[in-house]
Amino acid sequence: MSGHKHSGEDMIRKWHHPKIDLESIGLRSGMVFMDIGCGDGFFTILAAQIVGKTGKIYAVDTDASAIERLKHKADKKGLTNIKAVVAKAEETVFCDECADIVFYSIVLHDFHDPAKVLLNAKRMLKPDGKLVDLDWKKKRTTHGPPVRIRFSEEQAQALIKNAGFDIESVRDAGRDHYIVVAKP
Numbered sequence: 001m002s003g004h005k006h007s008g009e010d011m012i013r014k015w016h017h018p019k020i021d022l023e024s025i026g027l028r029s030g031m032v033f034m035d036i037g038c039g040d041g042f043f044t045i046l047a048a049q050i051v052g053k054t055g056k057i058y059a060v061d062t063d064a065s066a067i068e069r070l071k072h073k074a075d076k077k078g079l080t081n082i083k084a085v086v087a088k089a090e091e092t093v094f095c096d097e098c099a100d101i102v103f104y105s106i107v108l109h110d111f112h113d114p115a116k117v118l119l120n121a122k123r124m125l126k127p128d129g130k131l132v133d134l135d136w137k138k139k140r141t142t143h144g145p146p147v148r149i150r151f152s153e154e155q156a157q158a159l160i161k162n163a164g165f166d167i168e169s170v171r172d173a174g175r176d177h178y179i180v181v182a183k184p
Contacts, residue, residue, distance in 0.1 A: 018106070018134055018177035022047055025132050025181065030054040031100040034124060036089045036117065037061055037107030041070030041082075047103075048079045058094040059084040089117040099124045104133045106144075106177070108159070109151050118163035125184045131165055133180040134173060141176045153178050 022043065027033060033047040038059035048057045061067055064086045074082050085092070090113045102121040111117045121131050136144045138152035151159070157167050157180055165182035173179045 018173045020134055020173050020177075020179065022050055025101065025103075025179070026130065027051065027101060032056045032058070032098055034094060034099045034102045034121075035059040036092070036102060036104055036121070037110065038066075038070065038084065038105075039063065039107075040066040041073055041084070043103065043105050044070055044082060044084070045073055045077065045079065048074065048082050049077070051081065053081060055081055057082040058099070060087050060089055060092045060094075062086065062088055088112070089120065093120050093123050096123055097126050097129075100126060100129050102129070102131050104131075104135070106135050108133055108135055108156060109145065109149050114159055115163060118160060118165070122164055122184050127184060129184065130168065131160065131180075131182045131184070133160065133182075134177060135180075137176055137178055139176075144176065153180065156180050 027047060027050050029052045031051050033051055035044045038044045038061045041059060044057055044059045059082060067084050067086045070084050089111055102125055108114050133156055135156060136150045138147060138150040140147055153170050160180060160182045161167060165184060168181045168183055170178060170180050
């Protein structure tokens, strides 16, 4: 989930995360947020702080050491609202119609079966919830995964639509990334 064994999470840390303000995608206190392919929890921790004690964060990644680092960071910050598991996103459904936001941060192209992962998101989202896909633009950059494995905005939208979502918006997130927001 988090990178193609090129130690993706470590590399991401070196080149910064895309600039995204989780409140700008609608995250509020008391919400349920799912970070699918969470790595060591860069966005998981931020989301946990925003949703607060009345909210809940679910996080999943196949990398056990990344999940350990996430749990360690959460403990250090006294965050008790995170449930983080080591598993494949294709096989993970935390609950039915319980999530306000299902979030993918630069991972959709890494999943073995992105279509299945998106169908799981549809199952977990509340009817008024939203799916948010933050990813690399399909262009040459000094960092990031090889261009050949990246999804263009059009490819990401097609995958998301095929899973039964309506695209709400597509916008740039800095020079090298985009955000697709969709509703079930």
